[in-house]
Amino acid sequence: MEKVIAALWAPADEPAADYAERLLRGLPGALRDAGVSRVRINVRDADVAAGAALVQSWQVPQQDAIVQFWLPSANARFRGDIDAALAAHSAHFALYLVAESTIIANTDHAPQPGQRTWGWSQASFITFRPDMARAAAIDHWHGHHTRVAIETQSNFEYVQNLIVRPLTAGAPAYDAFVEECFPATALDQPQVFFDAVGNQPKFEANLATMMDSCAGFIDFARVDVMPTSQYDFGAA
Template sequence: MEKIMLTLWKPTQPSAEQWRPDLLGLRDELVRAGANNIRVMLADDAVAAAHAQCITNSAVPLDGLLSLWLDSASQWPAIKKIVAPLTSRLEAYLVLESEPYPEERQARAAQYRVPLGERTPGMNQVALLHKPHRLSYEQWYDAWRNGHGPKAYPLQSIFGYRQNTVVRSLTFGAPVLHAIVEENFPPEAIGNQQGFFAALGDPDTCAKRQQAMYESTSQFIDFDKIDCIQTSQYQLCE
Protein backbone atom coordinates (compact mmCIF):
# COMPACT_ATOMS: atom_id res chain seq x y z
CA MET A 1 0.00 0.00 0.00
CA GLU A 2 1.17 3.54 -0.77
CA LYS A 3 -0.17 6.86 0.49
CA ILE A 4 -0.64 9.84 -1.78
CA MET A 5 -1.36 13.40 -0.66
CA LEU A 6 -2.71 15.99 -3.08
CA THR A 7 -2.46 19.71 -2.45
CA LEU A 8 -5.48 21.40 -4.03
CA TRP A 9 -6.41 24.86 -5.26
CA LYS A 10 -10.07 25.51 -5.98
CA PRO A 11 -11.37 27.09 -9.17
CA THR A 12 -11.76 30.87 -9.02
CA GLN A 13 -15.53 31.05 -9.01
CA PRO A 14 -16.97 28.75 -6.31
CA SER A 15 -16.53 29.46 -2.62
CA ALA A 16 -15.05 26.82 -0.35
CA GLU A 17 -18.58 26.01 0.79
CA GLN A 18 -19.67 25.40 -2.79
CA TRP A 19 -16.51 23.44 -3.61
CA ARG A 20 -16.82 21.08 -0.65
CA PRO A 21 -19.76 18.94 -1.88
CA ASP A 22 -18.04 18.49 -5.24
CA LEU A 23 -14.93 17.06 -3.58
CA LEU A 24 -16.85 14.94 -1.09
CA GLY A 25 -18.92 13.62 -3.97
CA LEU A 26 -15.83 12.01 -5.52
CA ARG A 27 -15.79 9.22 -2.94
CA ASP A 28 -17.42 6.45 -4.97
CA GLU A 29 -15.45 7.22 -8.12
CA LEU A 30 -12.17 7.28 -6.18
CA VAL A 31 -13.00 3.95 -4.53
CA ARG A 32 -13.71 2.41 -7.93
CA ALA A 33 -10.29 3.66 -9.06
CA GLY A 34 -8.67 1.76 -6.19
CA ALA A 35 -8.48 4.37 -3.42
CA ASN A 36 -9.19 3.71 0.23
CA ASN A 37 -8.75 5.56 3.53
CA ILE A 38 -9.83 8.75 1.75
CA ARG A 39 -9.64 12.01 3.70
CA VAL A 40 -10.57 15.51 2.47
CA MET A 41 -9.28 18.65 4.21
CA LEU A 42 -10.64 22.09 3.30
CA ALA A 43 -9.98 25.65 4.45
CA ASP A 44 -13.64 26.61 4.82
CA ASP A 45 -15.90 28.83 6.92
CA ALA A 46 -15.90 26.38 9.84
CA VAL A 47 -12.23 27.19 10.51
CA ALA A 48 -12.34 30.88 9.54
CA ALA A 49 -11.80 31.88 13.18
CA ALA A 50 -8.41 30.14 13.03
CA HIS A 51 -7.11 32.47 10.32
CA ALA A 52 -4.53 34.02 12.65
CA GLN A 53 -3.18 30.54 13.39
CA CYS A 54 -2.23 30.02 9.75
CA ILE A 55 1.23 30.68 8.33
CA THR A 56 1.43 31.26 4.58
CA ASN A 57 4.52 32.00 2.53
CA SER A 58 3.43 30.71 -0.87
CA ALA A 59 2.24 33.30 -3.36
CA VAL A 60 -1.05 31.42 -3.70
CA PRO A 61 -1.78 29.35 -0.57
CA LEU A 62 -3.49 26.03 -1.11
CA ASP A 63 -7.21 25.65 -0.42
CA GLY A 64 -7.27 22.04 0.67
CA LEU A 65 -5.81 18.57 0.50
CA LEU A 66 -6.86 15.07 -0.43
CA SER A 67 -5.23 12.09 1.24
CA LEU A 68 -5.72 8.51 0.07
CA TRP A 69 -4.10 5.10 -0.11
CA LEU A 70 -3.59 2.94 -3.20
CA ASP A 71 -2.23 -0.55 -3.73
CA SER A 72 0.42 1.13 -5.86
CA ALA A 73 1.30 4.67 -6.88
CA SER A 74 1.09 3.38 -10.45
CA GLN A 75 -2.69 3.89 -10.07
CA TRP A 76 -2.16 7.64 -9.63
CA PRO A 77 -3.05 8.67 -13.24
CA ALA A 78 -6.62 7.43 -12.75
CA ILE A 79 -6.92 9.44 -9.52
CA LYS A 80 -5.61 12.58 -11.21
CA LYS A 81 -8.14 12.20 -14.01
CA ILE A 82 -10.96 12.17 -11.44
CA VAL A 83 -9.78 15.05 -9.24
CA ALA A 84 -8.17 17.50 -11.68
CA PRO A 85 -11.42 18.78 -13.28
CA LEU A 86 -12.54 20.11 -9.89
CA THR A 87 -9.38 22.15 -9.28
CA SER A 88 -7.53 25.07 -10.78
CA ARG A 89 -4.28 23.39 -9.75
CA LEU A 90 -3.17 20.26 -7.95
CA GLU A 91 0.14 18.74 -6.92
CA ALA A 92 0.61 15.19 -5.68
CA TYR A 93 3.20 13.58 -3.44
CA LEU A 94 3.96 10.00 -2.56
CA VAL A 95 4.51 9.95 1.19
CA LEU A 96 5.53 7.56 3.94
CA GLU A 97 3.08 7.92 6.83
CA SER A 98 3.91 7.50 10.49
CA GLU A 99 1.20 7.76 13.16
CA PRO A 100 3.22 7.72 16.38
CA TYR A 101 2.20 7.57 20.04
CA PRO A 102 -0.92 5.39 19.64
CA GLU A 103 -1.67 5.35 23.36
CA GLU A 104 -2.07 9.14 23.48
CA ARG A 105 -4.07 9.19 20.26
CA GLN A 106 -6.50 6.49 21.34
CA ALA A 107 -7.05 8.09 24.74
CA ARG A 108 -7.91 11.46 23.23
CA ALA A 109 -9.59 10.56 19.93
CA ALA A 110 -12.50 8.45 21.17
CA GLN A 111 -14.74 11.42 21.98
CA TYR A 112 -14.25 12.96 18.53
CA ARG A 113 -15.24 9.99 16.38
CA VAL A 114 -18.06 10.62 13.92
CA PRO A 115 -19.64 8.53 11.12
CA LEU A 116 -17.72 8.37 7.86
CA GLY A 117 -18.46 11.33 5.62
CA GLU A 118 -19.26 13.72 8.46
CA ARG A 119 -17.05 16.61 9.50
CA THR A 120 -14.49 15.65 12.15
CA PRO A 121 -14.86 17.96 15.18
CA GLY A 122 -12.28 20.72 15.51
CA MET A 123 -9.69 21.36 12.84
CA ASN A 124 -6.88 19.57 11.04
CA GLN A 125 -3.74 21.72 10.98
CA VAL A 126 -1.66 20.83 7.94
CA ALA A 127 1.95 22.00 7.67
CA LEU A 128 4.06 21.74 4.51
CA LEU A 129 7.68 21.40 5.57
CA HIS A 130 10.91 22.21 3.75
CA LYS A 131 14.31 21.15 5.03
CA PRO A 132 16.32 24.28 5.96
CA HIS A 133 19.53 24.71 3.97
CA ARG A 134 21.50 24.90 7.21
CA LEU A 135 20.76 21.24 7.98
CA SER A 136 21.66 17.99 6.27
CA TYR A 137 18.71 15.74 5.55
CA GLU A 138 19.74 13.43 8.38
CA GLN A 139 20.01 16.32 10.85
CA TRP A 140 16.63 17.70 9.80
CA TYR A 141 14.90 14.34 10.00
CA ASP A 142 16.33 13.60 13.44
CA ALA A 143 15.34 17.02 14.79
CA TRP A 144 11.81 16.63 13.44
CA ARG A 145 11.03 13.02 14.22
CA ASN A 146 13.15 12.31 17.29
CA GLY A 147 13.71 15.73 18.82
CA HIS A 148 10.32 17.34 18.29
CA GLY A 149 7.92 14.46 17.69
CA PRO A 150 7.65 13.30 21.33
CA LYS A 151 6.60 16.83 22.38
CA ALA A 152 3.57 17.09 20.09
CA TYR A 153 1.03 15.48 22.43
CA PRO A 154 2.37 16.83 25.76
CA LEU A 155 2.44 20.45 24.54
CA GLN A 156 -0.78 20.53 22.50
CA SER A 157 -4.41 19.44 22.64
CA ILE A 158 -4.12 17.25 19.53
CA PHE A 159 -6.05 14.01 19.20
CA GLY A 160 -4.50 12.94 15.88
CA TYR A 161 -0.94 13.22 14.56
CA ARG A 162 0.34 11.97 11.20
CA GLN A 163 3.93 12.55 10.09
CA ASN A 164 4.17 12.17 6.30
CA THR A 165 7.69 12.03 4.90
CA VAL A 166 7.68 12.94 1.21
CA VAL A 167 9.24 10.24 -0.95
CA ARG A 168 8.81 12.02 -4.29
CA SER A 169 6.40 14.21 -6.22
CA LEU A 170 3.99 12.64 -8.69
CA THR A 171 3.25 15.81 -10.66
CA PHE A 172 5.84 17.39 -12.91
CA GLY A 173 7.26 20.64 -11.56
CA ALA A 174 5.65 20.31 -8.13
CA PRO A 175 7.24 22.49 -5.42
CA VAL A 176 9.81 20.61 -3.38
CA LEU A 177 8.41 19.40 -0.05
CA HIS A 178 10.13 17.21 2.49
CA ALA A 179 7.18 16.47 4.79
CA ILE A 180 3.49 17.09 5.33
CA VAL A 181 2.26 17.04 8.93
CA GLU A 182 -1.39 16.57 9.92
CA GLU A 183 -2.54 17.40 13.45
CA ASN A 184 -6.15 17.14 14.64
CA PHE A 185 -7.14 19.76 17.21
CA PRO A 186 -10.40 19.90 19.21
CA PRO A 187 -13.05 22.60 18.65
CA GLU A 188 -11.80 24.77 21.52
CA ALA A 189 -8.47 25.22 19.69
CA ILE A 190 -10.06 27.10 16.77
CA GLY A 191 -8.90 30.70 17.18
CA ASN A 192 -7.94 30.08 20.81
CA GLN A 193 -4.31 29.58 21.78
CA GLN A 194 -5.23 28.33 25.26
CA GLY A 195 -7.36 25.64 23.64
CA PHE A 196 -4.58 24.93 21.14
CA PHE A 197 -2.02 24.32 23.88
CA ALA A 198 -4.38 22.40 26.20
CA ALA A 199 -4.32 25.20 28.75
CA LEU A 200 -7.87 26.57 28.92
CA GLY A 201 -8.11 29.17 31.67
CA ASP A 202 -4.36 28.97 32.33
CA PRO A 203 -2.52 31.73 30.46
CA ASP A 204 0.80 31.00 32.16
CA THR A 205 0.84 27.36 31.08
CA CYS A 206 -0.28 28.40 27.60
CA ALA A 207 2.62 30.85 27.30
CA LYS A 208 5.14 28.28 28.51
CA ARG A 209 3.92 25.62 26.11
CA GLN A 210 3.80 28.06 23.21
CA GLN A 211 7.41 29.08 23.87
CA ALA A 212 8.51 25.46 24.21
CA MET A 213 6.79 24.64 20.92
CA TYR A 214 8.50 27.52 19.14
CA GLU A 215 11.91 26.56 20.49
CA SER A 216 11.40 22.96 19.40
CA THR A 217 10.02 23.61 15.91
CA SER A 218 12.60 26.30 15.11
CA GLN A 219 15.24 23.57 15.23
CA PHE A 220 13.95 22.10 11.96
CA ILE A 221 11.61 24.73 10.43
CA ASP A 222 12.35 28.03 8.69
CA PHE A 223 9.18 29.99 9.39
CA ASP A 224 9.64 32.17 6.31
CA LYS A 225 9.32 29.04 4.14
CA ILE A 226 6.54 27.05 5.76
CA ASP A 227 2.87 26.93 4.81
CA CYS A 228 0.56 25.93 7.66
CA ILE A 229 -3.21 25.99 7.16
CA GLN A 230 -6.22 25.11 9.30
CA THR A 231 -8.79 22.87 7.66
CA SER A 232 -12.04 21.03 8.16
CA GLN A 233 -11.54 17.27 7.86
CA TYR A 234 -13.87 14.72 6.30
CA GLN A 235 -12.96 11.03 6.51
CA LEU A 236 -14.82 9.50 3.56
CA CYS A 237 -13.79 5.86 3.94
CA GLU A 238 -11.30 3.68 5.77
Protein backbone atom coordinates (compact mmCIF):
# COMPACT_ATOMS: atom_id res chain seq x y z
CA MET A 1 0.00 0.00 0.00
CA GLU A 2 1.08 3.57 -0.70
CA LYS A 3 -0.02 6.82 0.88
CA VAL A 4 -0.95 9.82 -1.25
CA ILE A 5 -1.60 13.41 -0.20
CA ALA A 6 -3.67 15.69 -2.42
CA ALA A 7 -3.70 19.48 -2.18
CA LEU A 8 -6.98 20.85 -3.56
CA TRP A 9 -7.88 24.32 -4.78
CA ALA A 10 -11.54 25.36 -4.80
CA PRO A 11 -13.26 26.97 -7.79
CA ALA A 12 -12.74 30.73 -7.52
CA ASP A 13 -16.47 31.47 -7.33
CA GLU A 14 -17.35 28.84 -4.69
CA PRO A 15 -17.57 30.13 -1.09
CA ALA A 16 -15.25 28.35 1.33
CA ALA A 17 -18.09 27.01 3.48
CA ASP A 18 -19.90 25.60 0.45
CA TYR A 19 -16.72 24.02 -0.85
CA ALA A 20 -15.92 22.34 2.47
CA GLU A 21 -19.46 20.98 2.70
CA ARG A 22 -19.33 19.65 -0.87
CA LEU A 23 -16.03 17.88 -0.25
CA LEU A 24 -17.16 16.23 2.95
CA ARG A 25 -20.46 15.17 1.42
CA GLY A 26 -19.26 13.74 -1.87
CA LEU A 27 -15.53 13.09 -2.04
CA PRO A 28 -15.07 10.24 0.49
CA GLY A 29 -17.57 8.01 -1.30
CA ALA A 30 -16.20 8.90 -4.72
CA LEU A 31 -12.67 8.02 -3.64
CA ARG A 32 -13.74 4.76 -2.05
CA ASP A 33 -15.59 3.83 -5.24
CA ALA A 34 -12.33 4.54 -7.07
CA GLY A 35 -10.45 2.04 -4.90
CA VAL A 36 -8.82 4.00 -2.08
CA SER A 37 -8.99 3.46 1.69
CA ARG A 38 -8.39 5.38 4.94
CA VAL A 39 -9.62 8.73 3.64
CA ARG A 40 -8.91 11.87 5.67
CA ILE A 41 -10.03 15.34 4.59
CA ASN A 42 -8.73 18.59 6.08
CA VAL A 43 -10.83 21.64 5.26
CA ARG A 44 -10.49 25.34 5.97
CA ASP A 45 -13.82 26.32 7.48
CA ALA A 46 -15.45 28.60 10.03
CA ASP A 47 -14.40 26.31 12.89
CA VAL A 48 -10.76 27.36 12.40
CA ALA A 49 -11.31 31.00 11.47
CA ALA A 50 -9.85 32.15 14.80
CA GLY A 51 -6.48 30.82 13.67
CA ALA A 52 -6.09 33.19 10.71
CA ALA A 53 -2.92 34.66 12.21
CA LEU A 54 -1.26 31.23 12.04
CA VAL A 55 -1.46 31.03 8.24
CA GLN A 56 1.83 31.11 6.36
CA SER A 57 1.63 31.35 2.57
CA TRP A 58 3.81 30.53 -0.40
CA GLN A 59 1.17 29.55 -2.95
CA VAL A 60 -1.18 32.23 -4.21
CA PRO A 61 -3.95 31.29 -4.01
CA GLN A 62 -3.27 28.88 -1.19
CA GLN A 63 -4.72 25.39 -0.94
CA ASP A 64 -8.31 25.14 0.26
CA ALA A 65 -8.26 21.51 1.40
CA ILE A 66 -5.99 18.51 1.82
CA VAL A 67 -7.00 14.91 1.22
CA GLN A 68 -4.99 11.94 2.51
CA PHE A 69 -5.61 8.37 1.44
CA TRP A 70 -4.07 4.96 0.83
CA LEU A 71 -4.19 2.83 -2.30
CA PRO A 72 -2.50 -0.33 -3.60
CA SER A 73 -0.41 1.58 -6.16
CA ALA A 74 0.03 5.29 -6.85
CA ASN A 75 1.13 4.57 -10.42
CA ALA A 76 -0.74 6.87 -12.81
CA ARG A 77 -1.86 3.85 -14.82
CA PHE A 78 -4.13 2.84 -11.93
CA ARG A 79 -5.23 6.28 -10.74
CA GLY A 80 -7.63 7.28 -13.49
CA ASP A 81 -10.82 7.07 -11.43
CA ILE A 82 -9.13 8.63 -8.40
CA ASP A 83 -7.85 11.61 -10.36
CA ALA A 84 -11.27 12.03 -11.96
CA ALA A 85 -12.93 12.14 -8.53
CA LEU A 86 -10.45 14.77 -7.33
CA ALA A 87 -10.91 16.81 -10.50
CA ALA A 88 -14.68 16.76 -10.02
CA HIS A 89 -14.20 18.21 -6.53
CA SER A 90 -11.66 20.96 -7.25
CA ALA A 91 -10.54 23.60 -9.69
CA HIS A 92 -7.19 21.80 -9.74
CA PHE A 93 -5.14 19.55 -7.50
CA ALA A 94 -1.59 18.37 -6.81
CA LEU A 95 -0.68 14.86 -5.69
CA TYR A 96 2.31 13.58 -3.70
CA LEU A 97 3.50 10.12 -2.79
CA VAL A 98 4.64 10.19 0.84
CA ALA A 99 6.25 8.06 3.53
CA GLU A 100 4.22 8.42 6.72
CA SER A 101 5.65 8.42 10.24
CA THR A 102 3.21 8.69 13.15
CA ILE A 103 5.10 10.38 15.97
CA ILE A 104 2.07 10.94 18.25
CA ALA A 105 -1.05 8.90 17.52
CA ASN A 106 -4.33 10.55 18.44
CA THR A 107 -5.48 8.33 21.28
CA ASP A 108 -6.74 11.14 23.53
CA HIS A 109 -9.36 12.39 21.06
CA ALA A 110 -9.57 9.53 18.58
CA PRO A 111 -11.25 10.45 15.28
CA GLN A 112 -14.75 9.12 14.71
CA PRO A 113 -15.74 8.18 11.14
CA GLY A 114 -17.34 11.08 9.32
CA GLN A 115 -17.19 13.43 12.30
CA ARG A 116 -15.03 16.46 12.92
CA THR A 117 -12.04 15.57 15.09
CA TRP A 118 -11.84 17.40 18.43
CA GLY A 119 -9.64 20.53 18.36
CA TRP A 120 -8.06 21.44 15.07
CA SER A 121 -5.27 20.34 12.76
CA GLN A 122 -2.32 22.41 11.61
CA ALA A 123 -1.58 21.31 8.05
CA SER A 124 1.92 22.27 6.92
CA PHE A 125 3.54 21.84 3.53
CA ILE A 126 7.24 22.53 4.08
CA THR A 127 10.37 22.85 1.97
CA PHE A 128 13.87 22.19 3.20
CA ARG A 129 16.51 24.90 3.23
CA PRO A 130 18.20 25.24 -0.19
CA ASP A 131 21.64 25.45 1.39
CA MET A 132 21.28 22.01 2.99
CA ALA A 133 21.62 18.58 1.47
CA ARG A 134 18.32 16.69 1.65
CA ALA A 135 19.89 14.05 3.87
CA ALA A 136 21.13 16.69 6.31
CA ALA A 137 17.71 18.36 6.48
CA ILE A 138 16.01 15.04 7.15
CA ASP A 139 18.59 14.22 9.81
CA HIS A 140 17.84 17.50 11.62
CA TRP A 141 14.09 17.02 11.24
CA HIS A 142 14.07 13.45 12.51
CA GLY A 143 17.05 13.54 14.84
CA HIS A 144 16.49 16.89 16.55
CA HIS A 145 13.27 18.66 15.62
CA THR A 146 10.96 15.72 16.36
CA ARG A 147 11.90 15.87 20.03
CA VAL A 148 11.47 19.65 20.09
CA ALA A 149 7.99 19.44 18.55
CA ILE A 150 6.92 16.92 21.17
CA GLU A 151 8.39 18.78 24.15
CA THR A 152 7.38 22.37 23.36
CA GLN A 153 3.79 22.05 22.09
CA SER A 154 0.35 20.89 23.19
CA ASN A 155 -0.04 18.65 20.13
CA PHE A 156 -2.03 15.46 20.71
CA GLU A 157 -1.42 14.11 17.19
CA TYR A 158 1.77 14.52 15.20
CA VAL A 159 2.31 12.87 11.81
CA GLN A 160 5.29 13.46 9.55
CA ASN A 161 4.97 12.74 5.83
CA LEU A 162 8.21 12.82 3.86
CA ILE A 163 7.43 13.51 0.21
CA VAL A 164 8.90 10.77 -1.94
CA ARG A 165 7.94 12.40 -5.23
CA PRO A 166 5.19 14.51 -6.80
CA LEU A 167 2.64 12.55 -8.82
CA THR A 168 1.19 15.39 -10.91
CA ALA A 169 2.85 17.86 -13.23
CA GLY A 170 3.33 21.34 -11.82
CA ALA A 171 2.90 20.31 -8.18
CA PRO A 172 4.55 22.84 -5.81
CA ALA A 173 8.03 21.60 -4.88
CA TYR A 174 7.56 20.68 -1.23
CA ASP A 175 9.70 18.23 0.71
CA ALA A 176 7.24 17.21 3.43
CA PHE A 177 3.73 17.50 4.78
CA VAL A 178 3.19 17.66 8.55
CA GLU A 179 -0.08 17.37 10.42
CA GLU A 180 -0.41 18.26 14.11
CA CYS A 181 -3.61 18.43 16.15
CA PHE A 182 -4.12 20.93 18.98
CA PRO A 183 -6.87 22.00 21.40
CA ALA A 184 -9.31 24.53 19.96
CA THR A 185 -8.03 27.28 22.23
CA ALA A 186 -4.58 26.99 20.66
CA LEU A 187 -5.99 28.69 17.55
CA ASP A 188 -5.64 32.11 19.13
CA GLN A 189 -3.90 31.53 22.47
CA PRO A 190 -0.15 31.04 21.92
CA GLN A 191 0.43 29.90 25.49
CA VAL A 192 -1.93 27.00 24.87
CA PHE A 193 -0.21 26.17 21.58
CA PHE A 194 3.19 26.07 23.26
CA ASP A 195 1.97 24.13 26.31
CA ALA A 196 2.71 26.96 28.73
CA VAL A 197 -0.61 28.27 30.03
CA GLY A 198 -0.01 30.79 32.81
CA ASN A 199 3.76 30.48 32.50
CA GLN A 200 5.29 33.28 30.42
CA PRO A 201 8.95 32.19 30.89
CA LYS A 202 8.09 28.67 29.71
CA PHE A 203 6.14 30.08 26.76
CA GLU A 204 9.04 32.26 25.67
CA ALA A 205 11.51 29.39 26.05
CA ASN A 206 9.33 26.93 24.12
CA LEU A 207 8.68 29.45 21.35
CA ALA A 208 12.39 30.26 21.00
CA THR A 209 13.37 26.58 21.00
CA MET A 210 10.77 25.75 18.34
CA MET A 211 11.71 28.67 16.07
CA ASP A 212 15.41 27.89 16.36
CA SER A 213 14.81 24.25 15.48
CA CYS A 214 12.57 25.11 12.51
CA ALA A 215 15.21 27.50 11.19
CA GLY A 216 17.65 24.62 11.25
CA PHE A 217 16.02 22.88 8.27
CA ILE A 218 12.99 24.78 6.87
CA ASP A 219 12.94 27.35 4.07
CA PHE A 220 10.37 29.77 5.49
CA ALA A 221 9.92 31.45 2.10
CA ARG A 222 8.46 28.22 0.67
CA VAL A 223 5.95 26.93 3.19
CA ASP A 224 2.16 26.75 3.31
CA VAL A 225 0.77 26.40 6.81
CA MET A 226 -2.94 26.51 7.56
CA PRO A 227 -5.35 25.66 10.37
CA THR A 228 -7.89 23.06 9.29
CA SER A 229 -10.75 20.94 10.54
CA GLN A 230 -9.91 17.25 10.32
CA TYR A 231 -12.40 14.57 9.22
CA ASP A 232 -11.61 10.86 9.05
CA PHE A 233 -13.78 8.45 7.09
CA GLY A 234 -12.70 5.08 8.42
CA ALA A 235 -10.40 2.39 7.14
CA ALA A 236 -12.74 0.60 4.75
